Amino acid sequence: MVDAVARKADAWLSQARHDLAAAQANADDGRHALACFLCQQSAEKAVTAFLFKSGAEQVWGHSLADLCEDALAFDQSFDLVKSIAVMLDKHFLGARYPQSLPGGVPAEAYEATDSGRALEIAGDVFAAVQQRMDAS
Helix, strand or coil: CHHHHHHHHHHHHHHHHHHHHHHHHHHHCCCHHHHHHHHHHHHHHHHHHHHHHHCCCCCCCCCHHHHHHHHHCCCCCHHHHHHHHHHHCHHHHHCCCHHHCCCCCHHHHCCHHHHHHHHHHHHHHHHHHHHHHHHC
16 A cells, blocks of 8 residues: 555656656747646646655645645645745646736746746745655
8 A cells, every 4th residue: 555655646746747847848948828837737746746645545626825735734844835836826727828817818928037937936846845755
């Protein structure tokens, strides 16, 4: 059972790593809205990996604020992760749907500064999660 839990957590962390690499590739190609969404996805999957590794049987939702709040039950230092991860939540819808931006579409509204900041945050979340998972 423990091996199955570890494999599940590792699979989620592996996908988070791939999403982060895809975010970087999209940012490099000028697809900044997609890069920001993938950064949110990477962080979401990394925190999900931590939750599974910590013993959560089910993980629900996409909100990093909520997922990090759940992670606090396992590791109180997750308040620091939460303080930066929540900044990616706005990209879950905002980077994908035209109705989320008044008078514009995400593909035209997002810029390199947006994806650069999202990549920095997602990288920090990934590193923090990986560090905590390695320590357990």
